[in-house]
Amino acid sequence: MTIPWWVLPQSAALAVVHLYLWWRLVRNTTVRRRRLGTILIIVLWALIVAALVAMHVWDPAVAAWLVWPGFGWYALMIHLTLLLLLAEPVRAVIAWRRRSAPVDPQRRLVLARGIAIAAGIAASGVTTYGVATAFSAPAVERVAVRLRRLPPAASGFRIAVISDVHLGVMLGRAHTQRIVDVVNAENPDLIAIVGDLVDGTVQQLGPEAEPLRGLRSKHGTYFVTGNHEYISGVEAWVQELSRLGIRTLRNERVWLPGFDLAGINDVTGEETGDAADFAKALGGRNPDRPVVLLAHQPVHVHEAATHGVDLQLSGHTHGGQFIPVNFFTRLEQPMLAGLRNFGGTQLFVTRGAGFWGPPVRVGSSPEIGVVELIAI
Known part of the structure; x- marks a missing residue:
């Protein structure tokens, strides 16, 4: 098998998505461990890319070591990204209401963490349902x-x-x-x-x-x-x-x-x-x-x-x-x-x-x- 041409543009698109996830899940929610979160986002992006390549060049038994975790994260990433995007209007409304008041960094941090946790829980639930459906008879x-x-x-x-x-x-x-x-x-x-x-x-x-x-x-x-x-x-x-x-x-x-x-x-x-x-x-x-x-x-x-x-x-x-x-x-x-x-x-x-x-x-x-x- 050969690597299809679309792996490269898909990898680039995934890099943009992971940049957005870094922005909302790392930069906006962390203060001291931002470097660790950044490394984790990069590793997760690389894991998907490695899975896309491995499934086309390696024997399935070997590729499975990358494909299962890589595509598992791919599935969760999709739903997590969609839910975070759906929350953007909420952020915009809150920011508009507070446009004339001083910005409270602590309240902003609490809001960002709350949205991230809620999106994570919801994305995990949808992904679990989707996986069960995909493997069903x-x-x-x-x-x-x-x-x-x-x-x-x-x-x-x-x-x-x-x-x-x-x-x-x-x-x-x-x-x-x-x-x-x-x-x-x-x-x-x-x-x-x-x-x-x-x-x-x-x-x-x-x-x-x-x-x-x-x-x-x-x-x-x-x-x-x-x-x-x-x-x-x-x-x-x-x-x-x-x-x-x-x-x-x-x-x-x-x-x-x-x-x-x-x-x-x-x-x-x-x-x-x-x-x-x-x-x-x-x-x-x-x-x-x-x-x-x-x-x-x-x-x-x-x-x-x-x-x-x-x-x-x-x-x-x-x-x-x-x-x-x-x-x-x-x-x-x-x-x-x-x-x-x-x-x-x-x-x-x-x-x-x-x-x-x-x-x-x-x-x-x-x-x-x-x-x-x-x-x-």
Whole structure:
């Protein structure tokens, strides 16, 4: 694996956030131990950066020594920063009311410490809840999708949609087995894994993915690449999944009773000459048959609509995962989760079964989608 380009700008942004935390938690609340607090803030920032690098260059067993504490602090840092920012208007109001009175340094210190303690307690509570949610078993989200041209004989066809498993340092073989058990209990007709299965190479994570061999459905399991596969060694993973009985659709489609199933490569594949190709995946098909498209990122839906796709199944968003990531995700993706219609193409986006980065989910619990096709 290689270190992604975004690690550097993210490290710079994190430095700015830690500078703000130093200002509010060290400079404003301490008098004698300011140097110790400054060193601690620098160490915590460096710990996150080290975790981001380690997860991409070291074996998961070794990287875990940095990733667990680094991402644990990352999660707490996010909520602590948000809560401190929410307290800024309170500080402003108090400062405005006292603008004509002499400033009492002791009262200012007490206020700063009180806000810091309250924010710390609240952030710890939210983070604990988010961690528990992130590591919980994925729920099953059942959705009925009405498709024109679907023959009555195919009505009731059920597709289990798995996305964003993110096997790696924090999520391993037990996580995989739990997903397999949940999916098999639903007895689906077909299983679709729509990308971001792994965060590591086959050599590192092959044993963690092994339980996928146990997935059971009438018409098999299909996979399309996500952006993280292109960081983790896409060609090796395609071969490994084939060994596990999972077929990768790389800009191609297969015939199924009542409809066509197509799959395209992730947007990231364009960087390595492995781009999504709608013409190749959908060209020459029978227009009287509906088509279901597997595409990792929801943003593909606009082009899918121009090609007459009836239903697109996607992941990638994690349902937003937590604030403020959900706001940034909304800027690049048409939706975070659920079912919507875009120009005649219905798009179902699952929140995903795992997580990436800080091990928290707030307002977006892990899930596995079960889509039932209904003839109209």
